[in-house]
Amino acid sequence: MATRKLFTLVFLKRQGSVLLGLKTRGLGKGLWNGFGGKIEDGESVVNCARRELREECGLMASDLKQLGVVKYEADFEECASIVHVFTSSKFEGEEKASEEMNPIKWYKYHDIPYMQMWPDSVSWYPLMLQEKFFSAHVIYSTESTIRESIIQEYGSINNALKLAQ
Numbered sequence: 001m002a003t004r005k006l007f008t009l010v011f012l013k014r015q016g017s018v019l020l021g022l023k024t025r026g027l028g029k030g031l032w033n034g035f036g037g038k039i040e041d042g043e044s045v046v047n048c049a050r051r052e053l054r055e056e057c058g059l060m061a062s063d064l065k066q067l068g069v070v071k072y073e074a075d076f077e078e079c080a081s082i083v084h085v086f087t088s089s090k091f092e093g094e095e096k097a098s099e100e101m102n103p104i105k106w107y108k109y110h111d112i113p114y115m116q117m118w119p120d121s122v123s124w125y126p127l128m129l130q131e132k133f134f135s136a137h138v139i140y141s142t143e144s145t146i147r148e149s150i151i152q153e154y155g156s157i158n159n160a161l162k163l164a165q
């Protein structure tokens with residue numbers, strides 16, 4: 001089986017707004033996104049989501065809910081990426097930017113800066129914002145061009161998780 005990289009991505013929500021951070025380094029540098037990163041060896045998916053959220057914006061979520069799975073492939077890479085997407089609207093702690101995500105900012109749902117985000121975001125963020133369960137299979141032909149994208153909505157997370165298998 002081809003190798004895969006596993007990631008989490010968390011979105012905090014508050015009164016019609018979502019917290020995003022501007023990535024300062026590495027994958028997605030210069031783009032706004034939720035908070036997340038690579039799942040470490042032996043770490044559960046949800047523990048990674050909690051850890052990355054705390055490290056990147058200082059907040060601890062108490063009702064993390066997995067809504068989706070995004071599978072990324074690229075014509076110029078052997079390895080696929082699986083991103084487990086979570087949301088939470090209950091959290092505590094001191095909201096602060098980090099070395100990796102700076103600045104961080106609450107965006108109204110109608111004001112999300114899609115032009116300064118990964119191009120696939122606009123295809124599945126609306127489902128995530130509506131708390132729908134979904135999967136997205138996205139194939140890039142260049143770093144900024146999508147060749148194929150299949151977005152599906154489900155009644156539970158179980159079907160979406162099949163994309164991660």
Ligand SMILES: COc1nc(N)nc2c1ncn2[C@H]1C[C@H](O)[C@@H](COP(=O)(O)OP(=O)(O)OP(=O)(O)O)O1
Pocket residue numbers: 007008009010026027028033034035036037038039072081083100118120121
């Ligand atoms: C390719 O398209 C992507 N689109 C979107 N919307 N998000 C993506 C895409 N590829 C990766 N991501 C997400 C997944 C993760 O949440 C981050 C990348 O995590 P990173 O590589 O920064 O992982 P860390 O463990 O935090 O890395 P460090 O070693 O730098 O701490 O982007």
